[in-house]
Amino acid sequence: MVNNEKLLSVKDITKVFSIGGLLTGTRLTAVNEVYFEMGSANPEIFTLAGESGSGKTTLARLILHDIELTHGSIFYRGTDVTTIRNRKERMRFMERVQPIFQNPFETFNPLKRVDTYLYATAVNYGIAKSGESTDGVVDDALRSVGLSLQEVRGRYPHELSGGQLQRVSVARALIPRPSLLIADEPVSMVDASLRMSIVNLFKELKEKSGVSIIYITHDLATAYYISDRIAIMLRGNFVEMGPVEKVLSEPLHPYTKILKESVPKPVLGEKWKDKIELSTLEAKEFARVGCKFAGRCPSVMDICKKEDPKNFLLDERTVKCHLYAKQFKNSIL
Amino acid sequence: MISTIKNLYEHDRRFRFAFIVIIGIIIFSSLSFFSPYDPDSSYDVPSDQSPSIKYFFGTSSRGQDIFWKMTFAIRNSLLFGISTALLSRIISILVGLTAGYKGGIGDRILMSINDSFIVIPILPLLILFNFIFQEKMSLFLLSLIMACLGWAWDARLIRSQVLSLKEREFTRTAVYSGMKSLPITLKEHLPFVMPIVFATMINNMLWSMGLEVSLAVLGLSDINTPTIGTTIYWANQHQALVAGVWWWIAAPIAISTLLFIGLYLLFASLNQYIDPRTRLLRMGG
Amino acid sequence: MGILKVENLKAYYMTDVYGTKRTVRAIDGISVEIKENEIFGIAGESSCGKTTFMKVLSGAVKPPLTVVGGKVLYNFGNGSLDILSLQKDELRKIRWKSISCILQGSMSVLNPVRKIYKTFRDFVEAHQKIEKKGDFMRQMRDHLGKLGLPREVLKAYPHHLSGGMKQRVTIALATIFKPSVIIADEPTTALDVIVQRGVLQLLKEIQKEQKNTIILVTHDMAVHANIADRIAIMYAGRIVEEAKAGDILENSLHPYTQHLIDSLPMIGDKSHRVSIPGVPPNLANPPSGCRFHPRCSSVMGICREEVPPLIEVGDRHKVACFLVSKESGDGK
Numbered sequence: 001m002v003n004n005e006k007l008l009s010v011k012d013i014t015k016v017f018s019i020g021g022l023l024t025g026t027r028l029t030a031v032n033e034v035y036f037e038m039g040s041a042n043p044e045i046f047t048l049a050g051e052s053g054s055g056k057t058t059l060a061r062l063i064l065h066d067i068e069l070t071h072g073s074i075f076y077r078g079t080d081v082t083t084i085r086n087r088k089e090r091m092r093f094m095e096r097v098q099p100i101f102q103n104p105f106e107t108f109n110p111l112k113r114v115d116t117y118l119y120a121t122a123v124n125y126g127i128a129k130s131g132e133s134t135d136g137v138v139d140d141a142l143r144s145v146g147l148s149l150q151e152v153r154g155r156y157p158h159e160l161s162g163g164q165l166q167r168v169s170v171a172r173a174l175i176p177r178p179s180l181l182i183a184d185e186p187v188s189m190v191d192a193s194l195r196m197s198i199v200n201l202f203k204e205l206k207e208k209s210g211v212s213i214i215y216i217t218h219d220l221a222t223a224y225y226i227s228d229r230i231a232i233m234l235r236g237n238f239v240e241m242g243p244v245e246k247v248l249s250e251p252l253h254p255y256t257k258i259l260k261e262s263v264p265k266p267v268l269g270e271k272w273k274d275k276i277e278l279s280t281l282e283a284k285e286f287a288r289v290g291c292k293f294a295g296r297c298p299s300v301m302d303i304c305k306k307e308d309p310k311n312f313l314l315d316e317r318t319v320k321c322h323l324y325a326k327q328f329k330n331s332i333l
Numbered sequence: 334m335i336s337t338i339k340n341l342y343e344h345d346r347r348f349r350f351a352f353i354v355i356i357g358i359i360i361f362s363s364l365s366f367f368s369p370y371d372p373d374s375s376y377d378v379p380s381d382q383s384p385s386i387k388y389f390f391g392t393s394s395r396g397q398d399i400f401w402k403m404t405f406a407i408r409n410s411l412l413f414g415i416s417t418a419l420l421s422r423i424i425s426i427l428v429g430l431t432a433g434y435k436g437g438i439g440d441r442i443l444m445s446i447n448d449s450f451i452v453i454p455i456l457p458l459l460i461l462f463n464f465i466f467q468e469k470m471s472l473f474l475l476s477l478i479m480a481c482l483g484w485a486w487d488a489r490l491i492r493s494q495v496l497s498l499k500e501r502e503f504t505r506t507a508v509y510s511g512m513k514s515l516p517i518t519l520k521e522h523l524p525f526v527m528p529i530v531f532a533t534m535i536n537n538m539l540w541s542m543g544l545e546v547s548l549a550v551l552g553l554s555d556i557n558t559p560t561i562g563t564t565i566y567w568a569n570q571h572q573a574l575v576a577g578v579w580w581w582i583a584a585p586i587a588i589s590t591l592l593f594i595g596l597y598l599l600f601a602s603l604n605q606y607i608d609p610r611t612r613l614l615r616m617g618g
Numbered sequence: 619m620g621i622l623k624v625e626n627l628k629a630y631y632m633t634d635v636y637g638t639k640r641t642v643r644a645i646d647g648i649s650v651e652i653k654e655n656e657i658f659g660i661a662g663e664s665s666c667g668k669t670t671f672m673k674v675l676s677g678a679v680k681p682p683l684t685v686v687g688g689k690v691l692y693n694f695g696n697g698s699l700d701i702l703s704l705q706k707d708e709l710r711k712i713r714w715k716s717i718s719c720i721l722q723g724s725m726s727v728l729n730p731v732r733k734i735y736k737t738f739r740d741f742v743e744a745h746q747k748i749e750k751k752g753d754f755m756r757q758m759r760d761h762l763g764k765l766g767l768p769r770e771v772l773k774a775y776p777h778h779l780s781g782g783m784k785q786r787v788t789i790a791l792a793t794i795f796k797p798s799v800i801i802a803d804e805p806t807t808a809l810d811v812i813v814q815r816g817v818l819q820l821l822k823e824i825q826k827e828q829k830n831t832i833i834l835v836t837h838d839m840a841v842h843a844n845i846a847d848r849i850a851i852m853y854a855g856r857i858v859e860e861a862k863a864g865d866i867l868e869n870s871l872h873p874y875t876q877h878l879i880d881s882l883p884m885i886g887d888k889s890h891r892v893s894i895p896g897v898p899p900n901l902a903n904p905p906s907g908c909r910f911h912p913r914c915s916s917v918m919g920i921c922r923e924e925v926p927p928l929i930e931v932g933d934r935h936k937v938a939c940f941l942v943s944k945e946s947g948d949g950k
Contacts, residue, residue, distance in 0.1 A: 091511060099509055108503050108506060109507075112521070120511065124512060224886065267843060268864050271843075344636045606636070
């Protein structure tokens with residue numbers, strides 16, 4: 001099945017972890033039947049938003065093929081990523097799809113100079129042969145993130161700030177000229193005063209360099225600020241996916257509504273009024289039959305506890321909620 | 334190198350003590366090259382003389398000057414300990430790094446071999462080897478055998494360290510920088526593993542030198558080569574304590590105690606110095 | 619006076635590793651007064667000294683951290699008490715009973731192999747004798763009930779509970795003795811937004827019920843906007859602005875505060891936001907004069923040479939900036 005139109009197609013992927021021994025162990029579905037596509041015509045920033053334990057990091061690692069799928073398939077420009085076996089194919093894939101990690105202080109070995117990673121990337125992907133030309137490649141990459149080789153050369157990670165390190169991390173990822181970046185919580189460890197500069201950098205990369213970005217975050221405010229589309233994840237499921245203005249401004253799924261309401265706002269007079277229901281025991285939600293949110297949902301119905309809701313297509317987005325079953329018969333899946 | 338020693342010498346009391354003791358012992362053992370007596374000959378001097386200006390450590394019942402005899406014994410024991418420790422370090426680094434980084438089936442095979450070595454009782458095995466080789470047993474052969482028996486715990490330690498390093502983000506950065514597994518292991522992980530290697534090196538030296546003493550005292554090592562152990566063996570053979578020739582036993586015990594304490598302190602301070610956390614603090618992080 | 623008065627506090631980290639001497643001036647001249655029965659927010663970036671400040675306030679000063687000067691005076695209704703001059707056992711007496719701490723990773727105070735109620739019992743027994751077990755259990759259930767926590771958590775092991783529930787249990791634990799001051803250092807940073815909301819609401823509930831003072835430290839201005847009465851903004855070991863929450867959010871005077879608030883994105887607003895230029899200073903070698911001057915867009919000559927004093931400009935609104943002190947000086 002070849003689909004050349006799409007940059008990335010993620011087709012009904014599922015990841016089940018087995019925890020514990022043979023007899024006493026349990027199975028945990030970290031990612032459940034997730035489906036989405038990213039077009040190659042226009043670069044976009046696609047946000048995966050969710051709380052801890054929602055499976056967003058697992059999903060990122062699946063797309064990067066760091067861990068094996070349980071079932072489903074992932075196509076990058078028509079090539080099945082899950083069949084990559086040898087190093088050559090792996091290198092070709094990594095050249096196109098690069099990650100950016102959460103903690104800039106952990107991204108680089110504290111005992112090594114940060115520029116060694118930039119040079120290694122340039123040489124290993126054959127972008128530069130060696131010597132002078134490598135300096136040029138590395139400098140270009142650093143300049144595209146607002147730094148220069150002069151500032152970074154010979155520096156150890158502890159000599160740079162979190163914001164600078166995260167820029168270096170982006171610069172490194174850009175050296176093989178990828179078309180997709182997967183950034184897992186790239187600003188959560190960066191200081192508040194520097195955070196927006198990194199977020200703006202992603203926006204700029206999309207607009208000027210045409211790089212698509214999967215932005216993984218729990219922070220809905222920055223998600224709204226930079227992304228084109230967003231998927232809200234809950235316990236391995238996409239509960240709502242669509243254009244960010246739609247999903248966050250007029251959320252349909254009860255979980256999205258509560259999530260959005262709970263984001264504190266840095267303005268006066270917007271304090272929370274009603275009290276919130278929290279899950280006492282986390283493991284129960286994963287094992288729950290039917291909708292994972294049924295235990296906390298204010299508009300819960302009987303069916304929610306029995307049956308997993310389908311994805312309903314309405315108002316430019318998909319919503320995985322029984323509330324919309326009656327109104328709209330045109331369900332997909 | 335020199336600045337490191339100077340740095341440590343100035344700021345660490347343990348290092349200062351250990352450094353002086355070990356340099357002293359090394360000088361002492363290298364005096365063996367200037368010994369007026371052959372290490373194997375006996376009755377060169379009057380027997381059973383107590384320590385004096387002429388015979389610093391006294392003389393033995395076999396008419397040997399214990400001072401010069403000990404220079405050979407310490408030299409051989411030190412070389413024995415160092416070679417055992419180095420050889421077993423090589424094995425444990427190789428096994429630990431490979432098992433840790435590669436994982437999977439290779440890891441499982443290596444670790445089952447590793448665990449077999451951990452549970453093998455070593456002393457009976459060494460006694461068995463002595464019966465097999467009999468006269469052919471030399472100090473070097475013994476060191477080789479002990480190196481082959483003494484790596485397993487440390488390999489496991491190194492493996493567990495690498496397993497945790499593998500989960501750290503910078504390993505993934507290295508992978509996505511296109512680095513292959515061998516360079517990742519050597520360049521990214523080895524610097525974190527080195528403190529363990531140093532720390533286990535001291536243990537291994539102490540362990541092997543101690544075990545050599547046990548074997549020699551039982552007469553199960555190459556008793557014709559002077560070492561700390563064989564010196565005690567010969568002293569016992571001549572019932573030195575009963576005969577009142579206490580200095581024959583006192584000399585090897587005193588020097589080896591000093592050596593062991595010195596080695597322990599040296600590695601304790603080095604270990605702290607090369608620990609990545611201290612390294613970072615030194616660099617000003 | 620208020621419940622807590624800090625006078626010109628200076629606390630440095632002094633390390634000496636193989637001759638490499640370093641002095642990190644984590645707190646460099648902080649003076650602040652905190653009133654009773656208020657939620658006092660302290661905001662700032664990482665390594666601005668806010669966590670060190672909390673360590674000193676709770677009396678947990680251990681080398682390499684050294685208090686170089688200043689006083690931390692508490693007033694629990696019986697005269698003022700300098701926490702820095704207390705002996706270990708005196709400190710133990712007031713800790714948890716008068717001052718209690720809730721930290722970011724404070725879930726670790728729960729013993730993983732003991733049920734929650736046993737941890738509670740151990741904790742209470744360390745401070746006072748438990749006469750009757752039945753009474754104690756009823757008290758604990760009441761306490762949890764008041765905080766809106768389900769009573770079955772008492773019989774659970776910590777690993778049974780979700781992260782948010784664990785954090786709320788530690789808050790319950792820290793407030794058993796109705797402490798006068800609660801120091802909460804990034805209590806919700808590792809938590810999800812929904813859980814964060816639950817935890818913050820719980821803190822507010824406690825404050826209403828027990829009438830204590832909460833010192834809340836977080837880098838998240840939005841959290842402060844939701845629960846703090848007053849906010850102090852820290853930058854590089856000093857307080858640069860302090861005022862009522864509303865004034866900080868809407869009428870801030872210090873350029874750093876203004877930048878910080880302007881850079882925050884909000885749902886429903888896609889307008890361009892920019893970060894403060896430059897990088898946070900290294901406290902081992904801080905800039906001269908006003909520590910914000912290398913990043914400040916309105917920098918003047920005096921800023922590079924002199925440290926601006928924290929002066930009162932309005933209704934309990936204090937700011938340390940020459941832009942403001944000049945104006946008010948001219949006005950007089």
